[in-house]
Amino acid sequence: MYACAHAPGRPEALEILAEFSPLVEQTGKGTAIADLRGMEALLGAPSQMAETLWRSLRAVDPEARLALAANPDTAFYAALGFPGVTVVPPGREAEMLAPLPLTLLIGDPETLDTLRQWGLRSFRDLAALPEHELVARLGQSAADWWRRARGEQARPLRLAPAGLPIRETLELEDPVELLEPLLFLLARQLNSVCAKLAARGLATHEIRLTLNGRTRFYRPPVAIRNPRTFLKLMQLDLERRPPGEPVHSLALEALPADPRVAQSGLFTPPRPEPEKLEITVARIAALVGRENVGVPEILDTHRPDAFRLLPPAWDGGPALQPAHPPQRRLALRRFRPPKPCDWPRLLREAERMAGPWRTCGDWWTPDAWDRDEYDVALPGGAAYRVFRDNRTGLWFWEGQYD
Amino acid sequence: MAALTALEVLPTRLEGVDRLMGGGFPRGGLTEICGPASSGRTSLALAALATATAEGECCAYVDTDGVFDPQSAAEAGVKLERLLWVRCAGSLENALRCADLVVQAGGFGAVVFDLGRVPPETARRIPAAHWFRLRRAVEGTRTALLIVAQQPNAKAAASRILEMRRGGLEWSGGLLQGARRQATLRKPVRPETVCLEWRAVG
Numbered sequence: 001m002y003a004c005a006h007a008p009g010r011p012e013a014l015e016i017l018a019e020f021s022p023l024v025e026q027t028g029k030g031t032a033i034a035d036l037r038g039m040e041a042l043l044g045a046p047s048q049m050a051e052t053l054w055r056s057l058r059a060v061d062p063e064a065r066l067a068l069a070a071n072p073d074t075a076f077y078a079a080l081g082f083p084g085v086t087v088v089p090p091g092r093e094a095e096m097l098a099p100l101p102l103t104l105l106i107g108d109p110e111t112l113d114t115l116r117q118w119g120l121r122s123f124r125d126l127a128a129l130p131e132h133e134l135v136a137r138l139g140q141s142a143a144d145w146w147r148r149a150r151g152e153q154a155r156p157l158r159l160a161p162a163g164l165p166i167r168e169t170l171e172l173e174d175p176v177e178l179l180e181p182l183l184f185l186l187a188r189q190l191n192s193v194c195a196k197l198a199a200r201g202l203a204t205h206e207i208r209l210t211l212n213g214r215t216r217f218y219r220p221p222v223a224i225r226n227p228r229t230f231l232k233l234m235q236l237d238l239e240r241r242p243p244g245e246p247v248h249s250l251a252l253e254a255l256p257a258d259p260r261v262a263q264s265g266l267f268t269p270p271r272p273e274p275e276k277l278e279i280t281v282a283r284i285a286a287l288v289g290r291e292n293v294g295v296p297e298i299l300d301t302h303r304p305d306a307f308r309l310l311p312p313a314w315d316g317g318p319a320l321q322p323a324h325p326p327q328r329r330l331a332l333r334r335f336r337p338p339k340p341c342d343w344p345r346l347l348r349e350a351e352r353m354a355g356p357w358r359t360c361g362d363w364w365t366p367d368a369w370d371r372d373e374y375d376v377a378l379p380g381g382a383a384y385r386v387f388r389d390n391r392t393g394l395w396f397w398e399g400q401y402d
Numbered sequence: 403m404a405a406l407t408a409l410e411v412l413p414t415r416l417e418g419v420d421r422l423m424g425g426g427f428p429r430g431g432l433t434e435i436c437g438p439a440s441s442g443r444t445s446l447a448l449a450a451l452a453t454a455t456a457e458g459e460c461c462a463y464v465d466t467d468g469v470f471d472p473q474s475a476a477e478a479g480v481k482l483e484r485l486l487w488v489r490c491a492g493s494l495e496n497a498l499r500c501a502d503l504v505v506q507a508g509g510f511g512a513v514v515f516d517l518g519r520v521p522p523e524t525a526r527r528i529p530a531a532h533w534f535r536l537r538r539a540v541e542g543t544r545t546a547l548l549i550v551a552q553q554p555n556a557k558a559a560a561s562r563i564l565e566m567r568r569g570g571l572e573w574s575g576g577l578l579q580g581a582r583r584q585a586t587l588r589k590p591v592r593p594e595t596v597c598l599e600w601r602a603v604g
Contacts, residue, residue, distance in 0.1 A: 269458040270544060272509030280507040284488055287496050292489040296472040296482050307472045312486055314460050327452070328416070329478045330581050330600040331444040333469040333518065354576050375578040375602070381568035382440040383581065399471065401581065401602065402444040402518065 001046050002157075004033045004075035005057050007064035014160060015167075016056045019199045025072070025157040026164075031079070033072045035157055046087050054085050069093060074151040077123075080104050093151020098124035105145055111138065123149040166196050166204075168252045175246030182247055183235055189252045190227035190234075197225040203259035209234060210251040211243045221313040222274040223257040229275045236282045271314050281312060302361050303369055304398070305334060330401050332385060338396035341386050346395075352377045356388070373398070412512055412546040414449040418596030419564075422587050426450070427512070427546040428561045432537045434549045437566030439518070442583030443550045444469075445478070445600050446566065447514045450548060452479035459511025462486040462504045466497040467519040486510075494520055498532060505539040505547060513540075517551040525555045533559035554588070563589035569597060578602045 003020075005013040008030045017034035018024045020043065025033045036049060043049040046068050057064045067078035069088035074097060078086045081100040088096045100123045106112055120126055126134075127149040134142040147153040168189040176182045186209070197203055203223035207230055209216045218233050260274070272280070284293045294309030355374030362368045370390040377383050383401040388394070411426035420426050427433045427450055435443045451461050452475075461484060463470050468489040476482055488504065490497040494517075501515045515536075517525050533556035540547045549556060554563050569582035580601040587594070 269460075269511060270509050271460050272507050276507050277509070280503050281486075283503050284500050287499055288488065288490050288493075292468075292491065293500075294487065295485060296470075296475075296487050298472050298476060298482065305471070305473070309487065312460075314484065327477060327479045328449075328598075328600050329445065329474065330602040331448050331474040331478060332471045333439075333444055334471045336468045352571070352573060354573065354578050377571050377578075381570060382438075383571055383578065399469070400439055401578075402440050402442060 001036045001049065001068050001070060002033055002072045002075045003036050003049065003053055004031065004067050004069075004072070004079040005053070005064060006031045006066070006079040007057065007061040010061050010064070012060045013057070013064070014164070015196060016053070016060065018160075019056065019196060020053065022200060023157055024160050026160040027076060031076070032160070033076060033157060035072075036068075046089075050085050050087050069151070071151065071154050072157060073148050073153045073155065077104055077148070088151070094123075094127055094149075097149065097151050098122060098127070102126060105148060114138075164256070166193050166254045166256065168192050169249070170251070171249050172247065175248040177246045179235070179238055179242070182238070182243075182250075183231065185250065186234055186252075187227065187231050189250070190230050193252050193254045194225045194227040194230075197254060197256060200256065201259070202256040204254040205257045206255045208251075208253040208255075210249075210253070211247050212245060212249060214243070216241075220274065220278045221311065222260040224275055225259065226275055229279060232279050233282050236279075236286050240286050274314070277312060277314070302359060304359065304371075305336075330383075332399045333402050334399040335397055338387070338398050341395040341397045343386075343388070343395040346376060346386065349378060350376045351379050358390075360390070375401075410544065412450055413453055414446065415453055416446070416449055416598060418598060419446065419449075419585055422585060422592065422594060422596050423562060423564070426453075427548060429544045429546045430541050431561030432533065432540065432547045432549065432556055432559055433562040433564065434551060434554050434556055434560045435564050435566060436551050436554050436588075438552060438568065440581070441566035441568050442581065442585070442598060442600060443518060443566050444474075444516075445583075446564075446585070446598070447516075447548050447550050448475050448478040448480055450512055450546065451475065451485065451514065452481075454511035454546075455481035455484040457511070458484070460484050460486070460509065461512045462488065462510050462514070464488045464490070464497055464501045464504060464513065464515045466490050466494060466515075466517055467492050469516065469519060494524060494528075498528065501536065502532075502539070505536055505545065508543060508545070510545050512546045512548060514548045514550060517549065517555070520551065522551075522553045525551055525553065528555055530557075530559065533557075537561075560589060562587065572599075 005017055007013045010030045013030050014026050014032040017032045021034040021036055023035035027033050050068050054066050057066055065079045067075045067086040069075035070090045074088055074093045077097055078088050131146045134146055203225040205223040207218045295312050296307050297310055299306040353374050353376045356372035358372050360370035371387045373387045376386055385398040387396055387398050410429045412429055413420050413426035437443050454461050488500045504513055537559040565586045565588045567584040569584045571581050572579040583598045585596050
């Protein structure tokens with residue numbers, strides 16, 4: 001059986017049918033057809049299928065229409081033509097569609113006018129004529145109309161792409177001022193969105209939360225569909241950046257993606273679970289700031305201490321690599337920002353020093369650097385790096401060798 | 403001499419240290435690397451991170467005072483793309499909470515908690531319960547938790563305490579060529595002291 005849901009102007013029709021079947025066609029705005037063949041064991045007889053679908057559809061739009069038939073076009077015209085729920089029994093398509101007006105079938109006004117002059121008003125009138133005679137007078141399209149009017153047109157569905165966003169919106173009569181009730185509402189919305197994703201066998205790599213028209217983005221490193229993970233991310237974000245005003249409308253939009261498929265190998269080193277890591281990073285960012293947590297990347301420049309922090313994305317890393325002996329390099333512990341240095345005193349106290357090593361760059365920008373570096377040993381064996389900023393003439397401790 | 407029990411370890415690939423530690427830093431345990439400034443604590447911690455990240459493990463560096471130098475780490479062989487760096491801007495309270503969060507998240511091969519610039523009298527005030535909590539979080543996991551500090555703080559909660567000492571600097575041709583450091587295992591106590599040499603230039 002095919003089911004057609006018709007809720008003019010409501011995009012939810014497609015989403016509702018998609019909860020029941022992965023094979024869904026977006027026939028028009030607010031109109032969708034689902035292929036329910038082979039789902040009798042799950043949904044029952046056609047009348048039970050219709051009842052189940054109708055319950056979901058009516059919750060969205062009480063004026064919506066639903067029709068079930070043996071082929072997509074019969075279900076489509078029955079949904080457009082009859083109010084409420086219509087179940088077209090197999091073999092009785094022509095009989096059921098007979099009273100519908102031809103305006104549902106043919107969009108061209110000139111052709112409709114011609115048919116009206118011939119005295120043809122309904123599906124019944126068209127279906128009663130011989131097919132060859134119609135084609136001879138109206139062209140090849142007439143054969144298509146004739147089969148549809150008789151409920152005999154069989155065609156494959158033009159399946160809606162799986163990547164259509166899933167939306168949940170909520171308008172509140174009484175604005176919400178506190179975080180706790182807002183999270184309660186968000187939890188309901190997230191559960192609904194994630195249930196729809198699960199019904200389609202999908203996950204999401206981006207959820208957009210719109211509060212009073214302002215959108216926030218949540219992008220986990222891998223596609224997930226765990227509502228608790230998203231709720232925690234939203235909670236941490238809302239605690240850090242509150243909406244600033246009572247919330248009177250909220251909307252969630254999830255961009256579907258294929259779920260992560262990860263098979264841990266015997267020789268694959270363990271990694272933090274992406275969902276748990278995302279929440280951990282969000283918690284840490286709430287403590288120390290987003291700019292202070294991440295994966296360091298050295299910038300392609302000779303400027304000292306040039307790096308940036310990127311969000312961790314460790315899903316599915318490279319295979320195990322042979323371990324090389326580590327380089328026995330003396331590590332530097334940097335002072336950030338560099339500490340002012342009393343150079344004359346250091347000259348008196350230093351046990352030994354080496355330098356200067358001059359570096360400069362970006363002289364064509366206001367952010368240029370020009371400095372002389374020295375390695376200094378103090379009595380007792382402690383070693384430091386100091387430098388003179390040649391643009392200001394000031395001396396600084398850059399770091400300590402450890 | 404008490405024999406070190408056979409544990410799963412994170413080797414440093416530094417022969418003397420691995421021999422002293424019974425193969426490397428114990429996984430599922432807490433190791434304190436203690437010593438004064440310039441005693442080689444950070445270089446040793448980076449050696450452990452280099453080994454772990456080279457084997458594809460993800461690691462974390464909880465940096466209380468923001469002293470971690472990515473350039474030094476990369477030169478020591480640390481794969482930076484597998485390292486989570488948390489900078490706590492001098493807040494010991496935040497650093498303790500971040501270390502707790504990282505360890506609780508699980509899945510890290512090694513976590514370095516750097517208290518190297520925290521004054522010993524401040525570090526001593528960290529409640530013992532916090533160290534036991536960290537130890538409890540890594541127990542039964544493959545995470546090697548390394549604490550870099552000036553003095554031992556975790557004490558009873560620590561599986562190993564490694565004391566580092568300065569051993570002199572090497573100069574040649576007007577260049578700082580390297581540094582010698584000494585490491586002694588204080589828990590469990592072993593009389594042996596190993597010498598380590600670190601190079602300052604490539």
